[in-house]
Amino acid sequence: MKIAIAGSGALGCGFGYHLQKGGADVTLLDNWEQHINTIKEEGLTISVNGDKDNQKMTICKPHELKEKMDVIFVFTKSMGLNAMMESIEHIIGPNTKVVCLLNGLGHLKTLEKYIDRKNIIMGTTVWTAGIDAPGHTHFNGQGPVEIQNSDPSEKEATLEIVEMLQKSGLNGVYSENVNYTTWRKACVNGTMNALCTLLDANIEEVFQTSEIDSMLTRIIKEFAIVAKHQDNVILDVDETITYLKGVAAKVGAHYPSMHQDLKNNRPTEIDYLNGEVAEASKKLGLEAPYCQQITDLIHAKETILGITTAKAK
Incomplete structure (x- = not known):
């Protein structure tokens, strides 16, 4: 083959x-x-x-x-x-x-x-x-x-x-049900990638913070709402958080791809993760303030580094 x-x-x-x-x-x-x-x-x-x-x-x-x-x-x-x-x-x-x-x-x-x-x-x-x-x-x-x-x-x-x-x-x-696995993986990247990039830390360090449950819950709730409205995918917030913690435990002290991208002055995929959720929420007449804020902060870091961030779909 x-x-x-x-x-x-x-x-x-x-x-x-x-x-x-x-x-x-x-x-x-x-x-x-x-x-x-x-x-x-x-x-x-x-x-x-x-x-x-x-x-x-x-x-x-x-x-x-x-x-x-x-x-x-x-x-x-x-x-x-x-x-x-x-x-x-x-x-x-x-x-x-x-x-x-x-x-x-x-x-x-x-x-x-x-x-x-x-x-x-x-x-x-x-x-x-x-x-x-x-x-x-x-x-x-x-x-x-x-x-x-x-x-x-x-x-x-x-x-x-x-x-x-x-x-x-x-x-x-x-x-x-690949739509479900795609949304679940998007939750992985919309939390681990985004948070590690903003906090300049690896996955193990981020998931050991006392704030991790609060951060995960707010982000995943926004992903879950859009997944249900857009693709009829049901994401159980508590189960997804348990899954994310399991992935983090296996991966350990790894710097995810988004963190690597900024470190090497490359544009990130934030518009296709948290940014996609924020944009879809607006079209549905809803709000996704945490995903929007994360997207804005990542783009602000790109701007400071002089990275072009034009979204191309």
Whole structure:
């Protein structure tokens, strides 16, 4: 099976590494010249749950890959999804499946501009990753990768990808309600990512504060209201908080991707998380003051750092 990883940063490299070790024919796609050259010359150096390895991998820029792919895993930042899909249209065949594991909300609408719904597979992952240097990454976790076909008729094809993920050690699981898992993952990022970024702390430090229950409750209540109105997804606030604490305990002293982005002067995905909830609330005639405040504060930090924050959907 020919696999492309569209967006080979830390998480993309982690998935590409595992899929290749599991027997798939993997090509990493990225636009970071130094990252590409390092992997071409030295291989991908990766630490997986503390165990270091080096793997020779094929990598190139999106326009340089000419073959049609069987499966494409998308791992861009939310604001980069449009641009990536435009750059890989030539490798998408009539039966190519696109698996979207992006953080955030609203990505199905973007994907449908480029590919038939029957070929779109949505999902979530709780694996975490980071880039230590060009061509050097770390990848941590053990949780599931939950996916579901957007078209009900495509379940068999999705189950094949689940099997491939399992074979590769990525704990593939078929989801019967991907909207629920997507909103639940958005809750993870709308709390952990946002709070760690604002407080300049890792997940362990934030979740040890005496204020954590109060902060989580206020944020999750706003997510839950929009999830119910917009997608008929029911999020139990107390259960979601218990889940978040369990994830935090497993992840420990990790700085999430949003914190890493600001540290490296890159725009964040806040508009696709808390910002999406705040915007959707306004359209519903509701208010989401905590998500709006978090969004404003993150954008204020971006402005202070001179980072362009234009939202592109």
